[in-house]
Amino acid sequence: MKVKTLRFGEVEVPDGMVFCLTGGLIGFPLLKRFVILEHKPGSQFRWLQSVDDPDFAFVVIDPLLLAPDYPLDRLRDAVADGHQGSSEVVVAAITTVPPEPEPITVNLMAPVAFNAVSRVGAQIVLHDGHYSARHVLARTGSASSPTT
């Protein structure tokens, strides 16, 4: 299928690769269908591009890069559809890239999770207070490395 996007023009995506958030993104209830697009070869970032509105694309990153103990089991359970209890989960954390000098931050509190088989999922809020909605990823140009 062809997907119209503001950022990437018209992109061709295999029909089965559309991910669905049943309730939409929190605060954006009409944004239900997405495709995941590469950013650049070798990049850790990807794009969660809305199929419903070409104007909306979100930078995402694998939260496990930032939080190795991220609660994947909980997210897997949250998107399990009963018949696919053991199916894998696709998780993406939305990344905010504000103008300089504000830091790039990652929303670890409310990741987007999809059932890898049905590709249906939700933006799930982790209520326990361990994860920030603005986890500072890196201050560009600073000497500190987040990978240690």
Place this chain on the structure above:
Amino acid sequence: MLVLSRKQGQSIVIGNDIVVTIREVHGRTVRVSIETPAGMPVYREEIHKEIVLENRRAALGAASVDARLSETDAVLGAGRPPKEGP
């Protein structure tokens, strides 16, 4: 808007399948339980606002990000192979 009073242990039914029960009143804090149909999320309002705000900031910020992402990739990618999957 409907405003009503309830005692501890009493409930409010919304529609056919949402039940809000007052569990405990303790000083200025009220403890409530909320039963909802499977898949219907329930949020604390301040958390919901925070996530809505953050989603909006992310949507706005995504307009011009290439240079900043490349710089960050250079930091993140040190010693890491390109990753498969999102």
